Amino acid sequence: MESIMHHFVPEVLLQLKAGNIDLSITNYVVWLFVAFTITFLIFFIAARKAALVPRGAFQNAIEELIEFVRNEMVVGVMGKEGEVYFSFIATLFFFILVSNLIGLIPNSKTPTSLIGTTGAWAVLVFFLYHWVGVRKHGVWGYIKSLVPSGVPLWLIPFMFIIEVVSHFFRPFSLAVRLFANMLAGHTVLAVFTLMAVTSSWWVKAIPFSGIVVMYAFEVFVAFIQAYIFAILAAIYIDGAIHVH
Amino acid sequence: MEAGLAWLGAGLAIGLGAIGPGIGIGILVAKSVEGMARQPEAAGIIRTAMFIGIAFAEAVSLYALVIAFLLSFKG
Numbered sequence: 283m284e285s286i287m288h289h290f291v292p293e294v295l296l297q298l299k300a301g302n303i304d305l306s307i308t309n310y311v312v313w314l315f316v317a318f319t320i321t322f323l324i325f326f327i328a329a330r331k332a333a334l335v336p337r338g339a340f341q342n343a344i345e346e347l348i349e350f351v352r353n354e355m356v357v358g359v360m361g362k363e364g365e366v367y368f369s370f371i372a373t374l375f376f377f378i379l380v381s382n383l384i385g386l387i388p389n390s391k392t393p394t395s396l397i398g399t400t401g402a403w404a405v406l407v408f409f410l411y412h413w414v415g416v417r418k419h420g421v422w423g424y425i426k427s428l429v430p431s432g433v434p435l436w437l438i439p440f441m442f443i444i445e446v447v448s449h450f451f452r453p454f455s456l457a458v459r460l461f462a463n464m465l466a467g468h469t470v471l472a473v474f475t476l477m478a479v480t481s482s483w484w485v486k487a488i489p490f491s492g493i494v495v496m497y498a499f500e501v502f503v504a505f506i507q508a509y510i511f512a513i514l515a516a517i518y519i520d521g522a523i524h525v526h
Numbered sequence: 527m528e529a530g531l532a533w534l535g536a537g538l539a540i541g542l543g544a545i546g547p548g549i550g551i552g553i554l555v556a557k558s559v560e561g562m563a564r565q566p567e568a569a570g571i572i573r574t575a576m577f578i579g580i581a582f583a584e585a586v587s588l589y590a591l592v593i594a595f596l597l598s599f600k601g
Contacts, residue, residue, distance in 0.1 A: 287599065354574065455585050462588035465595070510581040513574070 415522030543590020
């Protein structure tokens with residue numbers, strides 16, 4: 283177990299310290315930058331050749347993905363009002379998708395399998411949707427909107443506390459869901475690989491086919507988790523815009 | 527002794543923690559497929575809601591997994 287788990291501990295490549303804050307560049311940070319560069323290059327190239335009538339498979343595929351994010355995840359969830367947040371949701375979706383997929387390259391690291399990476403995004407979403415709510419309804423209006431209308435008067439304090447706690451759990455569950463999914467998937471791959479390496483030659487085929495199946499499943503999970511993270515961000519923003 | 531108990535606890539944590547979400551996701555998908563079979567034109571909306579529901583149910587077992595990892599690091 284120990285020999286597997288040490289693959290998931292970041293290695294410091296460049297020591298950087300600002301006072302008490304550790305800003306060291308680890309191998310995970312390098313792969314995060316790689317994911318960022320790939321995401322940027324894909325959309326930079328796609329935007330440079332943009333034409334009214336898209337030509338070629340690459341252009342069509344990118345436009346199809348963008349349309350999917352816009353129709354299903356932004357307008358579909360938040361309505362016309364939410365189109366302002368399209369770029370935020372789309373950035374989240376594509377950056378997380380590329381970060382998840384980049385971990386499937388052998389010898390690479392998954393940036394999203396660290397709680398720090400996903401936690402930063404989750405905290406960003408948390409502050410964004412509260413800011414959206416406060417800007418739309420005012421501070422007092424937003425605080426009042428946390429408790430659903432039509433609740434008996436004596437129940438309001440309890441409801442308020444429960445709602446506030448559930449709001450603070452949202453970034454936590456958002457971060458842990460993505461991080462644990464990625465970590466668990468890669469741990470299973472690592473366990474199968476260890477089995478395939480250490481077992482004798484006549485049973486090697488069984489763990490090896492396990493690796494193949496899990497690889498296919500991991501590609502699916504990478505898409506699903508990026509989708510879930512982005513659509514939950516959209517749902518939280520929608521909850522701040524259209525209060526009940 | 528203590529490391530062994532920690533590993534036992536890790537196994538129990540993820541094993542017991544996966545029961546509830548497993549049943550939950552089963553019910554969720556069964557009902558969604560029922561809905562999709564009855565109203566194929568609403569399949570897209572039902573599928574979206576299903577994935578979100580699965581994500582919430584799955585998160586519970588992932589908390590158990592995190593505890594299992596913590597315990598197995600201790601061991």
